[in-house]
Amino acid sequence: MRARSEVLETAILGILADSPLHGYELRKRLNMVLGSFRALSYGSLYPALRSLEQRTLIAGTETKDAPPQHALSGRRSRIVYELTAHGKEHLQGLLSSSGPAAWEDESFDVRFALFGKTDAETRLRILEGRRTRLAERLEMVRESANRTRERLDEYTLELQRHGLEQVEHEVAWLDELIDTERGRARAPRSEARRAPGSTTQNEAEGDPRPGTTIKERG
Amino acid sequence: MRARSEVLETAILGILADSPLHGYELRKRLNMVLGSFRALSYGSLYPALRSLEQRTLIAGTETKDAPPQHALSGRRSRIVYELTAHGKEHLQGLLSSSGPAAWEDESFDVRFALFGKTDAETRLRILEGRRTRLAERLEMVRESANRTRERLDEYTLELQRHGLEQVEHEVAWLDELIDTERGRARAPRSEARRAPGSTTQNEAEGDPRPGTTIKERG
DNA sequence: ACGTCGATGTATCGCACCGATACATCGACG
DNA sequence: CGTCGATGTATCGGTGCGATACATCGACGT
Incomplete structure (x- = not known):
């Protein structure tokens, strides 16, 4: 699939x-x-x-052959x-x-890079979704770290700590962005005209599971 | 290959x-x-x-079948x-x-996790090598960013900025580690209780192992 | 005039690795 | 006693990377 x-x-x-x-x-x-x-x-x-x-x-x-205007670019x-x-x-x-x-990791960057073509509501949902995802990950890693801290090598520990910091840093970044987007949602600006033809009322193809509402866990 | x-x-x-x-x-x-x-x-x-x-x-x-001592662990x-x-x-x-x-990206984490089995000189070289590598990358990205800043989307710019920050953060991390390792090199301590079986003391000291000369192809 | 070097351009092939899955046994919990 | 999650070994399809091939072009040196 x-x-x-x-x-x-x-x-x-x-x-x-x-x-x-x-x-x-x-x-x-x-x-x-x-x-x-x-x-x-x-x-x-x-x-x-x-x-x-x-x-x-x-x-x-x-x-x-492209007829060159400036006599160059004739590839x-x-x-x-x-x-x-x-x-x-x-x-x-x-x-x-x-x-x-x-x-998810594989897709977030691309989706974010295309935020300029995405409506504000969707932007916010994606941002919050990713934030929640990272928070879960953080939780898991921290928990697992607490359980196994003693048995681990000094350098492995350091690697773990650094990985945690990177994720924390990304969460902080997301928080800023979410803040900005929320502000934008309050003061709606006509930021871009969409292609008018595609009215397609989007049938939220995401996933049908009802438990997926954002939930906003700490 | x-x-x-x-x-x-x-x-x-x-x-x-x-x-x-x-x-x-x-x-x-x-x-x-x-x-x-x-x-x-x-x-x-x-x-x-x-x-x-x-x-x-x-x-x-x-x-x-493992004869269980504690009556459990009989998988x-x-x-x-x-x-x-x-x-x-x-x-x-x-x-x-x-x-x-x-x-390089694909291998550094693994090599770092195994630093406990690596001698101090090698550790330092790897750390410095990675730091240089990241600094190069930083330079390239910054330069390319300066050339194309104008033509880029707001969100693309933000993504770029965040990527830069992540790399900068890793560089700072490496600097700390390099400092620590340098200090360690100056005051050589018998670090870490390793697993006793693994020969920390290298057998056959003068063993340059000609087939495996490091060299590593730049 | 000639060489060649790097950028531009399209395209394919091997293969490493992920994600899913299959199958089986075990302990635990109700 | 039923099923669920953890333990355990193993394979398979597919995606995408890295290397490579091939070709043209402008620019540079000599």
Whole structure:
């Protein structure tokens, strides 16, 4: 099952929503956006592009020669991809989901990078979801640390401590962001016009489990 | 080539050096040591164990029934692995390497967790190597950020900033550790009660082991 | 004029590893 | 006595990485 790596496709669709691009340039943007580490390999990108094209979410056009305005930039033989209407619709669906799949480690960064295309309510839910997730993790690790502290090596302990600090730091970061978003929700600004065509009343595809409401545990 | 995932094998060998274990328990220790996230899957562990056994670095013994002393702990049918002499030697080689392969993202955590089995000089080299690596990364990202700052989304910028902070935090951590290790090098203390069986005092002192010269390919 | 070097560009292949799953036994709890 | 969670070994499909191949182009030196 595993949803054919939703996150990769979300990222590609999200970048292409801004402007049509060819693979090479797309990869550069992707890596820039994702913080320069966490690189995306061509071995993933090109197959993904082909799959996306087969499902008519994007359309590729081979460009032989671009008539140069400045006499430069005359590269040839590239395949420029752009979103189809279907693709835009699909992207809207992906961006409106706010379940666990949006805030887990593998996907959160990409979803966050696309926050500019996401409505404020969804942003807040994702932020809170991730915060809760990290808090749970913190709890688990701390508990397990208390149980096993004695038997552990000095360096292992230090590694654990540092890992904890990193997560705590991310939680603090999230708290700031949540604060900001809450403020924004109070003073709603017309921050961006969406594509008007896709009315798609989103049927919260996240996950049906009723226990998933945010809950806001300390 | 990619050296059959040296890091996984280092981790397994390192844990087994403390005490013989079976797969299930081994995995628990591994995950505990590695900070509870970054989990190791059985899909990696069991094949790795088999490979290690084939190369006579570890030896597995099937235990049918343990005569219980306390009337409990009578589980059956488990395969307990322990290091062979060859395996111990190999582990020493792995632990004495201090090149890039030791301080890259994929391996640093494991190597650090095994610092208790590593001599002070190697520890310091690895720590400094990683610090330099992260500083380079910081430099690159900052530079690229300066070039592209204008064209980037508010949230993308925030993501970048947070990523930078995380790395900066790790650098600060490393600086503390380097300080500590330097102090330790100056005042050499008989640190840590290790497991008594594992030869802390190296047999055959003048043993440069020509085949395994560290060197590590920059 | 020639070489070659790095950036741009598309594409594939091996394989390491994860996530899911299957199967089995055991202790504990109601 | 039934089932549930922990213990335990093992495999399998799929995703994505790293390496590589191939090709063109501008720029630079000599």
